[in-house]
Structures are given as structure tokens and as C-alpha cells.
Amino acid sequence: xxxxxxxxxxxxxxxxxxxxxxxxxxxxxxxxxxxxxxxxxxxxxxxxxxxxxxxxxxxxxxxxxxxxxxxxxxxxxxxxxxxxxxxxxxxxxxxxxxxxxxxxx
Numbered sequence: 796x797x798x799x800x801x802x803x804x805x806x807x808x809x810x811x812x813x814x815x816x817x818x819x820x821x822x823x824x825x826x827x828x829x830x831x832x833x834x835x836x837x838x839x840x841x842x843x844x845x846x847x848x849x850x851x852x853x854x855x856x857x858x859x860x861x862x863x864x865x866x867x868x869x870x871x872x873x874x875x876x877x878x879x880x881x882x883x884x885x886x887x888x889x890x891x892x893x894x895x896x897x898x899x900x
Contacts, residue, residue, distance in 0.1 A: 802848070803848045803849075803851060803852045803862075804840075805836055805837050805838070805839070805840045807862065807871070807872070807873050808833075808836060808837050808851060808852075808855070809837045810872075810873050811855040811860035811862070811873045812837070812855065812860075814859075814860060814873065814874065814875050815855065815858040815859045815860050815875070817855075817858050819833050819834055819837075821858075822851070822854050822855065822858070825854035825857060825858070826847075826850040826851045826853070826854035827850060828843075828847055828850060828851060832847070833851065836848075836851070855873075859875055859876040859877065860873050860874075860875070860876065861873065861874055861875070861876050
């Protein structure tokens with residue numbers, strides 16, 4: 796099967812951010828990029844060089860996006876790292892014990 800490496804495109808970035816439910820501000824901070832540059836890339840396809848796209852893709856992957864490349868069977872895309880059942884389980888685990896507070900220790 797022949798594989799073609801898919802670059803991070805504006806539509807993939809928007810889709811990955813929507814799937815992971817992360818705000819522009821959160822993903823920008825995680826990628827060490829200016830939020831206006833990320834918005835510009837997502838909406839107009841401008842403002843990010845290759846290194847910045849790599850940082851953005853890495854940050855999206857850390858939030859649970861999985862990118863897959865184009866091959867003979869279909870096009871490139873993005874999906875969640877975990878299926879719906881695993882996501883619900885993770886949400887339950889994160890909610891156990893109540894909200895986290897700062898310790899005075």
C-alpha cells in the first residue's frame with residue numbers, strides 16, 4: 796500500500812480542534828503560538844510556517860487528535876485518539892474525588 800504524508804491543512808486543524816474540544820487560546824498556548832496566527836491559519840490558511848505547523852500538530856496530538864495520511868484506500872483525515880466509550884470513562888475518572896484545589900502545604 797502506497798502512503799502519502801499529509802501536511803497539516805487549515806481544515807484538518809479546525810477539525811482536530813473541534814474533535815478535541817480545545818479553544819484557540821488553549822491550543823495556541825500549548826503550541827507556543829499567537830492565537831491570532833492560529834485563527835488566521837484555520838480560517839484563511841495563512842500565517843504559519845512549516846515549523847509552526849509542526850508545533851500546532853504536536854499540540855493537537857497531545858490533546859488527543861490522531862492524524863492519518865492519505866493512502867490508496869482513501870484520503871487524509873483526523874479522528875479522536877479514544878473512542879466514545881473510552882472518552883466517557885476518562886471523563887468519569889477525571890471527575891472522581893471532586894474539584895481540585897490548591898494545597899496550602
